[in-house]
Amino acid sequence: MRGLPVTLAARDVILGVEGVSLAFGGVRALTDVSFSVRRGSITAVIGPNGAGKTSLFNTISGFYRPRSGNVVFDGRSLAGTAPPERARLGLARTFQNIALFRGMTVLDNIKLGRHAHMRTGLLDALVYRGRARREELELRAEIEERIIDFLEIQHIRNAPVATLPYGLRKRVELARALAMRPRLLMLDEPVAGMNREETEDMARFILDVKEEWDVTILMVEHDMGMVMDISDHVVVLNFGQVIAEGSPAAVQVDPAVVAAYLGAGDLGRRLSGPEAA
């Protein structure tokens, strides 16, 4: 069974992944992957280790060029669009292994997120008058008021990221993604390695981002409790193929999904929830 087939009106779809296949030499990381992300939803991509989730994100970001298939963002094909241009269109993401700039402060890391939407050129920058100054001060004020307060990271704004604990780094990376003015926010394992409390905080932030920022969320996550709690739609990958998709409740009892996770030991237990274990 392929879960519930979902048909969406074209204008409801913010991201369409259409028959994407990707291979690294002989390794088939993705095979004919197709699914749609509904505007304003939280869509989760789950699957055992090595299923191809991060590869899927990298294909959507434009790092990897699919062997076949296409990614459509907001009705526009992204084929031939370089990663920086995709960022400018409103595709923002965080990384599974956190890709903050260690030599910079939290504030500078967040400011970097806005790069694509700023206009300051080299000459403006050298003199730091007029546009450069105005743009920087506006950015600073907006980051302070909308992002730093929202994510409760006032106390670390001037700290170098290298000094921060893991959970806070994940939060700073989310802050930087928010500074990108995202329309689709892709989170690769946002709560991996977090304790219960940190996970709950992050889940709350993700829900708030969706509500208050009008941002669609596509996330990869292994924490099934969190996936089931906050997502509207779940896509299940296994060995690079979509084996099911649908509502969290439907996917959880899908035999194909259960079978895929049974082979995955610990994850199988996580899928059925800690109580059942």
Add this chain to the structure above:
Amino acid sequence: MRIGTLKTDYAADEALFDTRLQKLLILLACAAAVLFPFVASPYWLFLACLCAINVASATGLNILTGYTGLVSLGQAAFMSVGAYTVAVLEIHAGTPFLLNLLVGGLLTALVGIGVGIPSLRVKGLYLAIATIAASVVLHFVFAHWPLTGGMQGLSMPPARLFGLALDQPFQLYWLILPVTALMVLGAANLFRTRVGRAFIAIRDRDISAEVLGIPLLRYKLMSFAVSSFYAGLAGGLWAYFFRVVTPESFPLVNSIFYLAAIIVGGMGTILGGILGAVFMTMVPELLKFVAGLVTPFYPDALALLAPVRTIVFGALIVGFLIFEPHGLAEIWRRIRRFFHLWPFRT
């Protein structure tokens, strides 16, 4: 002593010199720079000009290597482009010196962009080799092109301001120092904006920089352009200072000198470029002084100066890389921190 800083608004927080102590220090430094020529001997003025020229060039290299992470051993060759441009313009066109400097800088920036094109593909050692190759090519061109006077090089007239020839260190000081100060200020400004942040992002993790919307090639070339623009200006100042430009004026070892200056001073900090360039310019003078002291007891001391100088440079680079990788700038920060908290914590 200074306890905490109370920031009233973001503009104050984003300012270049944000504490009163910093502002005071800068004012004092400016005042000292203005008074210096009136009290210093020509020898010290000569050294001050040389330091300023080296600060300008090292700051440029710091933008490329320290901030953007692209290692270059072509800074001296880039300077030669600026120096020759200024000399040719001064000899054949007689245009105003500020214009000549600017043209020299821009032309060097173009050359820098050309040399930087491989930087999208090659990094680290390979890029360094590519910049050495470019240096060799430039040397060859200058040594054989009739316009640049072959191996003899070019002797040029001094810069002129309202008919007055700027040919003494005292007069040149007023040309070189302000230009260098503006260049350093420009570099500091750069890193308050998205352009400078993009450079640092490329240095730290170029792949995720791309996902943040930073086109790598464009910014790498921009970094090469700014850095070589700085080298070109510094080379132009050098030409006005020495007034003879030959193919041997800017040997490869000078490129190593600038790299050493930013390593010793502190890569990726504006202060590092300044401190490193001044320090490295003064080391040979210090050695000369020491050699002078020991000559009465050891008459061959002066002959040993050149090899000792090279050894000391090498030792400084290795020493800083091992014991103080963040350079003199970090030592300065530690001193400041000490006095901020003093006498409460030492």
